[in-house]
Every structure is written in structure tokens, then in C-alpha cells.
Amino acid sequence: MDSSSIVIFICLMLLKWQVRGQEDSLVMSSATIETQYLTFDMAQYGPNGSVFSSPNFPNYYPQDTILFYQFITSSDYRVQIDVDFFQIRGVPPQCTHDYLDVFINVTNFDVIQNVLNDQLLHRYCGRNKPPRLVSSTNLLLLGFFTEDTQTERGFNGTFRFISAQPYRKNLIREPCDYIFNSSIAKSGELFTSTYPGTYLP
Numbered sequence: 001m002d003s004s005s006i007v008i009f010i011c012l013m014l015l016k017w018q019v020r021g022q023e024d025s026l027v028m029s030s031a032t033i034e035t036q037y038l039t040f041d042m043a044q045y046g047p048n049g050s051v052f053s054s055p056n057f058p059n060y061y062p063q064d065t066i067l068f069y070q071f072i073t074s075s076d077y078r079v080q081i082d083v084d085f086f087q088i089r090g091v092p093p094q095c096t097h098d099y100l101d102v103f104i105n106v107t108n109f110d111v112i113q114n115v116l117n118d119q120l121l122h123r124y125c126g127r128n129k130p131p132r133l134v135s136s137t138n139l140l141l142l143g144f145f146t147e148d149t150q151t152e153r154g155f156n157g158t159f160r161f162i163s164a165q166p167y168r169k170n171l172i173r174e175p176c177d178y179i180f181n182s183s184i185a186k187s188g189e190l191f192t193s194t195y196p197g198t199y200l201p
Contacts, residue, residue, distance in 0.1 A: 035066045042073035042161045054154025061154040069142040070109050073161040079140035081133040083157035090125030099125040101143035105136045
């Protein structure tokens with residue numbers, strides 16, 4: 001995403017999202033919609049995780065919804081998401097009606113901060129479900145937004161927590177790349193930073 005696209009994206013998001021003091025709500029159009037949060041913590045679900053879905057699934061999801069899915073684990077793990085069914089009103093890539101925002105490169109769950117820092121990986125709608133997602137930290141954030149018009153069946157999927165060790169082994173992090181050090185290991189694995197999930201732009 002180039003700098004002009006980032007500026008346009010932030011402006012659009014700030015026009016659509018207005019934070020009202022300590023009420024922790026977002027304003028869409030002229031109506032105030034309560035922001036809801038669901039938290040999926042490895043301390044509760046264990047490393048094998050569980051399932052998640054849009055509200056009312058497999059029935060139609062409600063109108064006027066702002067719902068954030070917060071997946072959290074310890075620093076020794078990452079979050080992996082697999083979406084099994086996906087049907088959200090809208091046409092990609094614009095997704096001007098309902099949509100699911102994916103943030104995989106976050107260090108906290110401050111929504112506005114993540115938007116301003118351009119941490120959005122992708123916005124999904126329509127029938128094309130997201131690919132496998134793997135967080136680059138121990139956190140992963142999904143944001144589900146719906147309008148006050150017709151709705152669809154929504155989505156469901158599974159989550160689990162995978163070891164972060166393979167992403168660290170034999171690697172020394174440099175500002176722009178990784179270095180494989182033969183004095184540490186003579187062989188190893190090479191993969192992108194969020195493999196087997198979609199990689200960061």
C-alpha cells in the first residue's frame with residue numbers, strides 16, 4: 001500500500017469511526033452502535049483452540065453490528081485461524097456494505113491505533129473466504145462490521161495456538177531481513193514470517 005493509499009484509507013476510517021470519550025463505542029452513520037468484544041485466550045481454550053463464528057450462525061447475522069474478535073496467547077505461541085464458511089454481504093475489494101477486517105501484525109488491541117499504524121492485512125466480504133491466517137505476534141484481531149440493511153449467513157471457523165519457536169530458531173533478526181548463521185546450525189527451515197498463513201504486504 002503506497003503512502004497516498006494509506007492517507008485515503010485512514011481518512012475514510014476516521015470519518016466512519018468516531019470514538020466517544022470513555023463510552024468505548026463507534027459511531028456509524030447517524031446511529032450509535034455499541035462495540036462488542038469476544039476474547040479467545042489460550043489460557044481458557046488450550047493450544048488446540050476451538051470454534052468461532054459470526055453472531056447467530058448458521059442463521060443470518062444481525063444488522064448494525066461492530067464486533068471485535070480478540071485472540072490472545074503467550075509470547076511462546078502464535079494464533080492460527082482457518083475460516084470454513086464465509087458469506088458476507090458486499091463485493092470485494094470495495095466491501096462497501098458488510099465486511100471482516102483482519103489484523104495479524106498487532107502488539108495490542110487498541111483498534112484506532114492499529115488503524116492509524118496501517119496494521120490492516122485485508123478486508124474481506126462476499127463469498128471468497130480468507131485464507132489460513134497466522135499472526136506475526138501472540139495476538140490476532142478480527143473486526144466484523146455490518147450495516148442496517150439486509151444481511152447474510154456470515155462465517156465460522158476454527159482457531160488454535162501454534163508454537164512460535166520455528167519462527168525464531170537459527171534466525172537473527174536484522175532491520176530488513178533474516179540471517180542464517182552456520183555457526184548456530186548447519187541446516188534448518190526457511191519460510192515467510194507468517195507461514196503457513198498468508199504473508200504480510
